[in-house]
Amino acid sequence: MPISRLSDLSDRALAPRLVIKVGSALLVGKEGARRRWLTALVAEIAEARARGQDVIVVSSGAIALGAATLGLEKGGRGSLADAQAAAAVGQIALSGLWAELLGSHGLTAAQMLLTLDDLEDRRRYLNVTATLTRLLDAGAVPVINENDSVATQEIRFGDNDRLAARVAQAAQASAVLLLSDIDGLYDRHPKEPGAQMIPVVEGVTREVHAMASTESNSGMGSGGMVSKLQAAEIAELAGICLVIGNGQHERPVARIIGEGIGTLFLPRRSASARKAWLGGRLRLKGSIHVDAGAAVALRRGSSLLAKGVTGVEGHFDRGDPVAIVDAEARVVAHGLSEYHAGECAAIRGLHSSEQAEVLGYSPRSSVVHRDQLVLK
Structure with a gap:
């Protein structure tokens, strides 16, 4: 009890x-x-x-x-x-x-x-x-x-x-x-x-x-x-x-x-x-802004895909902790980024089929995987 x-x-x-x-x-x-x-x-x-x-x-x-x-x-x-x-x-x-x-x-x-x-x-x-x-x-x-x-x-x-x-x-x-x-x-x-x-x-x-x-x-x-x-x-x-x-x-x-x-x-x-x-961390390396659809999907337990990314702030590398922020400037989650900040910015809004040409290699399954993400 x-x-x-x-x-x-x-x-x-x-x-x-x-x-x-x-x-x-x-x-x-x-x-x-x-x-x-x-x-x-x-x-x-x-x-x-x-x-x-x-x-x-x-x-x-x-x-x-x-x-x-x-x-x-x-x-x-x-x-x-x-x-x-x-x-x-x-x-x-x-x-x-x-x-x-x-x-x-x-x-x-x-x-x-x-x-x-x-x-x-x-x-x-x-x-x-x-x-x-x-x-x-x-x-x-x-x-x-x-x-x-x-x-x-x-x-x-x-x-x-x-x-x-x-x-x-x-x-x-x-x-x-x-x-x-x-x-x-x-x-x-x-x-x-x-x-x-x-x-x-x-x-x-x-x-x-x-x-x-x-x-x-x-x-x-x-x-x-x-x-x-x-x-x-x-x-x-x-x-x-x-x-x-x-x-x-x-x-x-x-x-x-x-x-x-x-x-x-x-x-x-x-x-x-x-x-x-991860969710209790007080110092994050940057933030990834997402659209309304991505915010809803995250709250339902999904990973963050590049298609839902609208903006990137800060300087972070792959594996660094970032805040995921919705269109109303609310922090939706904390997570570990699968890409560095420049790559995130380059593939924002793109489907997975479009990312390889930009990145020069096959894209990862997500920008922030749900196993490395905690909702706020």
Whole structure:
């Protein structure tokens, strides 16, 4: 039986493996690390472990802690160099804090610092999966953060919401719990009169995206509701539930799960492990635009043929990940291209019988094969 309500997250049979994401504003205050709050959260993690559940922590806070130590303005986010320097200093303090508090419950903390490329490259992604599996089998609690001391704007997640969802995919987790500064997803900006929180969302649709606010109330973190919905989409591809809940309370997990206060995103589908990885990629090499007929065919499970291609953007080679975009500028799917960008452009709109003369060799069966494609 799948997860259907928040209380199910405390059931070992329904949720054997949890990913808990902690935001910067929850972990770091004006006076530094919020030890009392974190001590209570670690106790909840220990309780989950005692129930037989695996727990993976995705923890922000390194930049904020390092900025305070170095005296950097804007919380260490004034420039990329400031953020990298702050992260280098703060990560030591952050990992030490988690190790100390988890150790007080007899639990071993294991630090993993990841970049976007670690989860975008297929081989490195599988290495992450193997490491997480071994750590959990050994009884450790992995504590994961983006490697901000080396990540640049081009190769970074930018927020730990999406990182948490990608880690959940790699670890084959049951659910992701995003501890935030808000109770959940509201049908409009929560400050507007009459705004209501939505307890359950079955699939992230365009209507759900329209409800999101880009604001982060704390001003300390880098993710708002938009990034959380993107995280829910990434989790959904792998059949993983995601929860947005308020972490500002003492023992926040008990409040969310025990009292049922939060938004539970239920997946509508579950792709294969490879397709979930492909669909969750955040960095694509280009896009292939298609006509209405091709978009319909793709949604029915067909491969993308050159006849339905109307345009090509970007510079990509054969095997590179691309977005497939319909006539209304909506992303229909992600897939691995069978041609490089120039070839795609050259054969767009052509039947297979016409492509050999243009290409100089027999055309492949499709531009993007359905086995290398995942719908969005």
